[in-house]
Amino acid sequence: MTAFIRPSLILRMDLDERLFNDECVSDIKRSYSYVSPSFVQAHKPVDGQRPENVMRFMIKLHRAYWDKSDEAAQQLWEGVMPKWLHNMFSKVSNTITAANNVRAENGEPAFPYHWLELEFDDNALIAVKTGSDSSFPADGVDMVERVRDLMNDGALGQDVTCVRIPSRASYEAQLAAAEQAQAEAAASAEQGETAGQQGAQAIDVAAAEGEAVVVADRVADAAEGERADVADRIADAAEPAEAAAVNAAEPTFAMPELPAFNVDYGTWGIEYADGTVREFDAAAGAFS
Template structure:
């Protein structure tokens, strides 16, 4: 039997530059230190109003062949080590992500969500999967990785495949856009309801006879009346100094949690081309 060795892990976090700071880097490194060394890098969003889209990448390193399912020794190495090790790492990293965000929420800080979790298998294949609510890893993350390996080694994904996205980028973006639109519609509906309630309250207040206001006018002191008359006759009171309105900080948008349909997969190749693979049919559709 071939001797087995354990792989090592490095965590790479790509964080939206609008959230990135030295304090955040220190927090992340401290939080994940018991799992693996981590590297945090800022990324520029597509545009200033784009929702936050952070990525956490598990970089797998092992100095022995393990990927090729057609090689007996590599296949044995994979079976003896990878499933159990990956399952353990997925659990540890996912638990840390959710725990860190719980701490941030309780302390009044904005969340640090990860839209994608990726597993980079050296020069073989990178498997990216959309996270679920709370940035947790999908429950079937390991089975997706194993299926991706089987398809790649069987040649189903085609020559030169370097990255698999579950779901495809196009599918995920369409689903996120729909979730954002639904959330905005709900917010608008709630705002309309609040305005309607406020309007009804104002109408009710106006229907009450303003007795108190009349009494207040009658109680004005003569000196105050003289001052008011002078102002009317061309002696305006000193104007209140204008206060500059504070600049509104750019608001960071966080996409709402939504149930991801993972049927369509995106396969990216070394030349940059991307094709869509229907995982239900087991075939490409473009």
């Protein structure tokens, strides 16, 4: 019987409003039309935060499936959900890759999704951090199974509004460490390049200094009218450059490039209806 049952899926993309425009919405709907119906909305950035694009799976299965104590619900889950989730994760990950390949061919930057949210009707909301290429974790289905087990056992408490994997605090700490490592690597590379350049620069110092003396003598000997003419020509040349600088300074939003690193999913953030968040050690199966 379960072989003929399939959940329905709607994709909701929630984008930073600085990245939201009609062309972007059309591209997204066109890219994911073969996967499921989709719609796109925008949210305001909070306190100048980095852009955060979220893809939500709105999963509907019009019969009970979450309660493990219900034998029929448990059979339905085991017979349908793990395989369906695996297929959907794979299909959507492939679609993200294909869409970004097209963008690359058109000289455009990749469009990232930073979190995947899984909405299981009114039963649970799970938010999982995607990889640096917006891919879903290979063990994403296992994470969902674990959350379901823990919630059914009451191990996460009452009034849970979201299980975030990893917690925001954990992810921000990991990102900060990756950014620091990236900065240190860049500084080390720059120091090596600078050291290599110093030898070549030293060879040219004497010749450059001699040429500077000659130029200074010629300027001192120049007539006052000639120097004024030179000054006028320099000012005229500077005007278009200044205009270009003003145009270049016009505000445009560019997606910042975050360092690529392997996310540690070990610490979860259990978010509750009253706004509190508790850190949960997934390996230990207990709150930190």
